[in-house]
Amino acid sequence: MRDADKYWAMQNLKRSDLQTEGLNLETLMEALFYRDEFLSIASHELKTPLTTMRLHTQVFKRYSTKDQSLPYSKDKVDRLVNQIDAQTSRLIKLVEDMLDISRIRSGQLCMTKDDFNVSDLLHDVVLKFSLNQINRISLKVDTNIFLWGDCERVAQVFHNIINNALKFSKDLPIEVTLIKKKTKISFSVKDQGHGISQENQKRIFHRFQRGISASEVSGLGLGLYIAREIVESHNGKISVKSCPEKGSTFTVDFISKDLL
């Protein structure tokens, strides 16, 4: 194996894996395999929005150099501009996720902690989804729960888990709850999607791990890994219960500040 490959493979392993399993060739090869798969997913995920944006701008350019006005109605121009805007946001999110990964690796995922209202935060996160998506969400939130933490990072966790539930359960409704019991604050999202096999339940919290091929549902497989890092740096726990074909429930448990 080349040195660079070895380096990557080792980066892909968690320290605890090394301690419990010993550093064997098989683990290394597996890590390499996932890295290659990640690179191919990442390039696909980046190229698709880039192509659409490029074609759109070139169509505009073509008409403007011919000194012709665009044969498009205002509605259509609006739609195109919105599309370009959405693609740009998607690219930005990809870049931010990749930056988070490198921050985690170098131990620089900074948290600015404060006492904040998680109930309000969750409402804000939900409102950022599209109207169609919001209509699928049934929300049960205890009001005025406070948490000690980084509210933007916690919002990122909420967003990814809700977004996953929406994207992996076609058009079915999902349930989002936030409750406080004694000192435990629990956030959970339940969907009726295709679920996750036992084997995949362990993998998905690791970096670049996806339980589904890129052609079926888009994504880089970074969301849950980043979420787990954020939750753990809040002394919380993230877990999943799932039954293939029936759906999944993701739960994040935080400890309320009174006990910290």
Place this chain on the structure above:
Amino acid sequence: MNTTKTILIIEDNPDSLNLYGEILRSEGFNVIGTAHGKAALKCLEETQVVPDLILMDLTFPFMTAEEFVSGLRSIQGCKKIPIIVISGQIDVENRTNALKANDFIEKPFDLELFLSKVLGIVSM
């Protein structure tokens, strides 16, 4: 005499599908858009339209690109329809060869390349 040529597109990303369709329609082509190979085969069987060119992505739900091409080639009249593969995958060239497709366009491509490849096969 009707000389309008028909292009069938298979692309599971609706934005891309619309965009390719719009560009080709404005060049005077008749365009049929489908989201995956299964829908494309169904459409060819039911309408008995024989397109002059198929533009296809390499990954779509329900069946593989290979399964689609072998299904396509078994339809009467569709044995020789030219195929151009559009993809951002690293191994697009090898896969194009394996599918015996005529050509490939690698993402992210530009308008000129897209039109020249298409027109190279179905010049109006």
